[in-house]
Amino acid sequence: MEEAKMSIKKTLLTMVRGEWIEVFRIERYFFHIMTVIAVLILTVALNWKMDQEMLTLQQKKTELKMIKIKHAGKTIKCAEIERIGQVKDLLNKMGSKLVVPEEPAKELKK
Amino acid sequence: MKQDVNWVAKTMRFIQIFLFLIGIVVLVKIVLIKFTFNLGNLEPYFQPKCDTVVIAPVRGNILDHNGKILAMSNPRYTLHMDCAIHYPEYKKDKKKEEDWRKLAKESSKGLERFVGHMSAAEYYKQIISNRENGNKYWKICENVYRETLDSVMALPLFQKGNNYSGLIVKSDLDSRSYPYGYLARTTVGRISRNSDNVVRTNGIEGKFNEYLCGHAGSEAVKQTDKRKYIKDYGKKATKVEDGQDIRTTLDVNLQDIADRAIREKIDTNYLIEGACAIVMEVETGAIRAMVNLKRDSIYRSPLREYYNYALLQSGEPGSVFKTVTLTSVIEDGYIQSLEETLPTNHGVIGGKYPIDSHIGDYEKETGLNQISIKHGFEISSNYVFAKLAIDNYGENPQAFFDNIRKFRLADAFEFDIDGLRTPTITYPDSKLWSGTSLGTTAYGYSSCVTPLHVVTFYNAIGNGGKMMKPYIIESIEKNGHNEKKFKPEDFGQICSKSTADTVKAALYAVTHAGTAKKLRNSKLEIAGKTGTARVIIEKNEKPMKGNPYMTENGRRKYQGTFVGFFPVDKPKYTVLVTIYSRPSRQNFYGGGIPAAAVKDIVSGIYSLERGWGEEIVGKTPFKGFGNMEKEEQ
Numbered sequence: 042m043e044e045a046k047m048s049i050k051k052t053l054l055t056m057v058r059g060e061w062i063e064v065f066r067i068e069r070y071f072f073h074i075m076t077v078i079a080v081l082i083l084t085v086a087l088n089w090k091m092d093q094e095m096l097t098l099q100q101k102k103t104e105l106k107m108i109k110i111k112h113a114g115k116t117i118k119c120a121e122i123e124r125i126g127q128v129k130d131l132l133n134k135m136g137s138k139l140v141v142p143e144e145p146a147k148e149l150k151k
Numbered sequence: 152m153k154q155d156v157n158w159v160a161k162t163m164r165f166i167q168i169f170l171f172l173i174g175i176v177v178l179v180k181i182v183l184i185k186f187t188f189n190l191g192n193l194e195p196y197f198q199p200k201c202d203t204v205v206i207a208p209v210r211g212n213i214l215d216h217n218g219k220i221l222a223m224s225n226p227r228y229t230l231h232m233d234c235a236i237h238y239p240e241y242k243k244d245k246k247k248e249e250d251w252r253k254l255a256k257e258s259s260k261g262l263e264r265f266v267g268h269m270s271a272a273e274y275y276k277q278i279i280s281n282r283e284n285g286n287k288y289w290k291i292c293e294n295v296y297r298e299t300l301d302s303v304m305a306l307p308l309f310q311k312g313n314n315y316s317g318l319i320v321k322s323d324l325d326s327r328s329y330p331y332g333y334l335a336r337t338t339v340g341r342i343s344r345n346s347d348n349v350v351r352t353n354g355i356e357g358k359f360n361e362y363l364c365g366h367a368g369s370e371a372v373k374q375t376d377k378r379k380y381i382k383d384y385g386k387k388a389t390k391v392e393d394g395q396d397i398r399t400t401l402d403v404n405l406q407d408i409a410d411r412a413i414r415e416k417i418d419t420n421y422l423i424e425g426a427c428a429i430v431m432e433v434e435t436g437a438i439r440a441m442v443n444l445k446r447d448s449i450y451r452s453p454l455r456e457y458y459n460y461a462l463l464q465s466g467e468p469g470s471v472f473k474t475v476t477l478t479s480v481i482e483d484g485y486i487q488s489l490e491e492t493l494p495t496n497h498g499v500i501g502g503k504y505p506i507d508s509h510i511g512d513y514e515k516e517t518g519l520n521q522i523s524i525k526h527g528f529e530i531s532s533n534y535v536f537a538k539l540a541i542d543n544y545g546e547n548p549q550a551f552f553d554n555i556r557k558f559r560l561a562d563a564f565e566f567d568i569d570g571l572r573t574p575t576i577t578y579p580d581s582k583l584w585s586g587t588s589l590g591t592t593a594y595g596y597s598s599c600v601t602p603l604h605v606v607t608f609y610n611a612i613g614n615g616g617k618m619m620k621p622y623i624i625e626s627i628e629k630n631g632h633n634e635k636k637f638k639p640e641d642f643g644q645i646c647s648k649s650t651a652d653t654v655k656a657a658l659y660a661v662t663h664a665g666t667a668k669k670l671r672n673s674k675l676e677i678a679g680k681t682g683t684a685r686v687i688i689e690k691n692e693k694p695m696k697g698n699p700y701m702t703e704n705g706r707r708k709y710q711g712t713f714v715g716f717f718p719v720d721k722p723k724y725t726v727l728v729t730i731y732s733r734p735s736r737q738n739f740y741g742g743g744i745p746a747a748a749v750k751d752i753v754s755g756i757y758s759l760e761r762g763w764g765e766e767i768v769g770k771t772p773f774k775g776f777g778n779m780e781k782e783e784q
């Protein structure tokens with residue numbers, strides 16, 4: 042019991058004196074400690090990098106969505122003007138002599 | 152000196168003890184926070200911002216037979232402008248106000264170009280007057296596509312940001328676009344939300360809503376250091392499932408041809424309330440075009456697609472029903488040849504029926520007292536067909552009605568769009584049955600059928616007696632792959648091939664020497680029948696007491712139909728055109744306009760569709776243009 046008290050007192054005193062690292066010979070675990078710190082830094086860095094990539098992904102998704110919306114808009118515009126009636130009207134408006142054929146197309150056979 | 156060293160050592164030890172104690176306190180505090188401290192309401196502020204967002208599915212497209220888009224979802228934008236933005240502040244700083252106005256002037260030119268409702272000068276005038284009047288919500292344009300929005304946002308004023316320009320963009324992401332405008336809109340249908348956000352649909356949009364709408368998904372998002380949101384993969388997400396595409400049997404080109412043909416005939420004839428046209432493929436029963444045009448009650452209102460006559464307008468069909476009687480008597484073996492004759496009897500049947508003036512004219516012209524069934528059909532004689540029915544089914548009228556049922560003219564069959572009306576047939580055991588019911592039914596009165604029923608029956612005649620079930624949905628697709636394919640179905644053989652051929656010959660006689668002879672010189676040979684019928688006046692149009700065909704002020708309504716198939720030798724399409732008149736005092740002979748419209752439809756199909764043209768067989772195999780040039784050299 043007396044020895045334990047002495048041991049605690051000695052430990053506390055070494056801590057107070059700042060000799061704790063020396064007494065416990067922490068330098069033996071220096072590599073391990075550095076590895077843990079490196080892993081922690083790496084984890085934080087990877088998390089940050091992942092967030093950046095996710096952000097880029099999100100931006101690209103938004104861009105893709107915009108492109109799809111624009112594509113849909115253009116598809117609609119194309120459909121609007123490809124209607125036979127519309128083509129007829131446009132030709133007429135432009136003063137073109139071109140009209141919708143009155144006879145069916147002749148088909149080439151091999 | 153020694154005293155100094157002791158003092159330094161004591162001070163250092165004191166600092167060490169102090170730091171050690173602080174360390175202990177921090178350690179204890181960490182342990183306490185970890186295990187006992189409750190952040191309570193403050194918790195969200197110590198964690199990255201997370202949220203769950205609902206991802207709306209993209210509604211599927213509706214396509215025509217060739218994959219052309221009839222309906223698709225595409226966001227639309229409405230642009231407003233807070234014209235008075237910074238005005239109170241800039242009024243004091245002339246330079247800033249001048250700069251703003253300069254940019255507004257430059258942007259007005261762009262607005263003229265991209266929006267185009269007004270000239271640049273007018274746009275600028277509007278912006279400035281609204282700015283001076285303090286208008287914070289001036290509408291620039293509405294329902295524009297993304298492309299227009301981007302162009303507007305790239306203009307000098309709007310480029311500076313919404314806080315400087317005052318631009319307010321309101322988007323409707325669920326907006327539905329119909330690239331072909333009103334073309335086939337009744338068939339394609341509509342989707343709208345009322346003020347309570349309840350979705351209302353009809354047509355294909357309504358019937359196939361469950362396929363088109365897809366399923367919404369959800370995902371968790373978290374905020375990054377840059378205050379942007381990214382997907383949180385650590386949390387549960389539900390995958391969004393976009394809607395499936397519906398491919399219809401409609402052909403946009405045929406629909407356009409039919410739509411145009413009808414508009415050309417009735418657009419400026421304001422006595423016509425509306426019209427319906429159906430083009431059906433004989434062999435399959437696929438509906439290639441379905442036009443439903445109707446005017447509002449306002450006299451000069453334009454024709455629009457908003458009422459489905461083809462399915463909803465169950466009316467007395469008139470003379471087109473004579474083909475049903477003819478098919479029935481031939482199929483039951485009561486007549487063997489179209490050349491068989493009936494006594495003319497001045498067009499009188501027992502005094503109960505109206506006298507048929509066609510027979511009187513015939514007697515005068517020919518001096519004969521016998522008329523062939525074929526000629527009776529050509530001139531569309533009510534007398535001939537009432538007599539045929541009475542002579543052959545007078546003893547057993549039920550046999551005639553059994554045939555009508557067999558021809559699928561008595562029931563509403565299942566169709567791809569909701570709303571097909573059930574025909575109304577006056578059966579012998581019905582309360583409405585009278586002594587004239589058999590005869591009037593034989594020439595197209597006393598029974599009500601829809602245009603779709605009529606066209607389905609004629610299609611069967613064109614198809615050698617085999618009745619095809621009409622259908623308008625070809626397949627349900629996802630990303631271009633078929634998920635569900637609908638094949639043509641038939642209702643079976645409604646009459647023998649020889650009966651169908653005899654009826655076909657009778658119909659051909661109508662278009663060559665009868666009431667539809669204006670179709671004689673059409674691009675492809677047509678066989679068909681015209682029909683005019685009075686229309687029962689609806690209650691809101693105030694019918695005359697005791698006369699359901701006349702309004703209180705003596706006006707009548709008519710419907711005129713032509714239905715037939717072409718080319719006669721090997722029918723490919725059956726076409727029906729029905730026009731509906733407004734209440735009028737004028738007499739109306741309806742077969743002419745529909746027949747003329749059908750002629751235009753046939754011409755259009757003949758010139759634009761592949762397969763009708765001459766085939767040229769080359770003597771030497773085609774080697775491509777590159778080789779030809781080389782050979783010429």
